[in-house]
Amino acid sequence: MSIELVNEYGQHAVCVKVGGQVVLLDTPDVDGLIEELSKLRAHMQPAVPEQPLRSHQYVLEIDPCWYTERNPLFDGTVVFLRHTGLGWAGFAIPTESGHRLKAALCAHEAAAQRDAHVFTQALPN
Structure with missing residues (x-):
């Protein structure tokens, strides 16, 4: 093929x-x-696989378009992510899972801010 x-x-x-x-x-x-x-x-x-494989080199979409909405028939949030090659993919995320996702994203952001602060402190004047 x-x-x-x-x-x-x-x-x-x-x-x-x-x-x-x-x-x-x-x-x-x-x-x-x-x-x-x-x-x-x-x-x-x-x-x-339920987890990304560390041995696989995934194609990453940088700053993808996204859209969220509530669905009255579902206790949670519907999230759509746009991949330029695969198109839009929708995910129905239950409320509890959404809370965990939010916490994980906030933790990554806090770590990035700490790393940036440590980096600027280490720069010579």
Whole structure:
């Protein structure tokens, strides 16, 4: 199997070759394929690890767009994060888990502020 980005008549497309078969996918087709593959992957074994693997180099999205909303049918917050390649992903975070997430983010921020303070104190005048 091979997958490559091509410029078909001025617009980008993805060319997928499997065996002797070739298919050209435009942007909506790629978005639909990613969404359908993610649904199928959710039911496959082995499952996606519950913790990030330290040995894997993940693609990081720097300063992603995000959106939150309350859902009256769910006790918690719905958070959407935008990845430029994967699209929007929604997460329904229960209230208690949201409190733990907030505490973890605040702890990271406090540590960054302490580190910055120690760094500026160590600079020569």
